[in-house]
Amino acid sequence: MLELPVNDALRLLQLQPAHAPALYALINASRKNLRKFLPWVDYNTNEEHSLRFIELMLRKTDEQDAVAFGIWENGRLCGVIDLHGWDHPLQKAEIGYWLGDGEQGKGIATAACKTIIQYAFSQLRLNKVEIRFVLQNEKSAKIPIKLGFTKEGILRQSAKLHGQYVDMVVMGMLRQDWKP
Numbered sequence: 071m072l073e074l075p076v077n078d079a080l081r082l083l084q085l086q087p088a089h090a091p092a093l094y095a096l097i098n099a100s101r102k103n104l105r106k107f108l109p110w111v112d113y114n115t116n117e118e119h120s121l122r123f124i125e126l127m128l129r130k131t132d133e134q135d136a137v138a139f140g141i142w143e144n145g146r147l148c149g150v151i152d153l154h155g156w157d158h159p160l161q162k163a164e165i166g167y168w169l170g171d172g173e174q175g176k177g178i179a180t181a182a183c184k185t186i187i188q189y190a191f192s193q194l195r196l197n198k199v200e201i202r203f204v205l206q207n208e209k210s211a212k213i214p215i216k217l218g219f220t221k222e223g224i225l226r227q228s229a230k231l232h233g234q235y236v237d238m239v240v241m242g243m244l245r246q247d248w249k250p
């Protein structure tokens with residue numbers, strides 16, 4: 071199992087089948103907030119769905135396509151961060167993240183992002199990481215801005231939320247520009 075320390079209290083642990091109950095409990099407790107910007111939340115309605123997600127991500131890790139970590143603070147699952155859409159010829163991947171209710175506003179997502187970016191550049195030897203978020207998702211936007219990402223553009227009507235097309239912002243960081 072991959073494990074990345076973030077700081078004294080936080081660590082990233084690659085999601086494992088045994089984490090499914092904790093993962094589902096966190097999603098279920100945070101459903102109202104998460105569903106605002108994450109379309110998959112409405113389809114995750116029991117522990118089996120979280121288990122299948124974890125198994126899918128483990129298969130994708132074997133195929134070098136993605137890797138998903140739980141964000142743990144002193145033994146408590148706070149959220150998830152992942153790398154997905156790994157483009158091998160371009161050495162590029164996208165970062166996704168979410169935190170459960172009660173875990174936001176503490177700097178956890180930003181700290182976890184720093185750790186996964188460092189992992190992407192130094193261990194996976196990626197050349198670029200991207201963060202994509204719905205244009206209206208101001209909380210998500212703050213993270214790449216704080217980390218010095220460059221805004222690269224807007225993908226018009228590139229996601230669907232609750233039946234409506236929404237625009238996505240793309241922000242990117244190049245390995246040459248990353249200051250650990």
Ligand SMILES: CC(C)(COP(=O)(O)OP(=O)(O)OC[C@H]1O[C@@H](n2cnc3c(N)ncnc32)[C@H](O)[C@@H]1OP(=O)(O)O)[C@@H](O)C(=O)NCCC(=O)NCCS
Nearest residue numbers: 107167168169174175176177178179180202203209210212
């Ligand atoms: C997007 C999301 C992960 C951001 O969470 P967050 O708690 O705002 O992000 P952070 O963990 O980095 O916390 C930053 C905030 O914590 C506060 N904070 C407290 N202590 C801090 C510390 N030591 N370091 C940094 N920030 C700290 C800051 O004030 C900051 O708020 P500000 O930028 O308004 O000043 C969260 O809102 C979420 O899960 N949303 C729902 C799912 C979602 O939209 N995911 C993203 C899809 S693209």
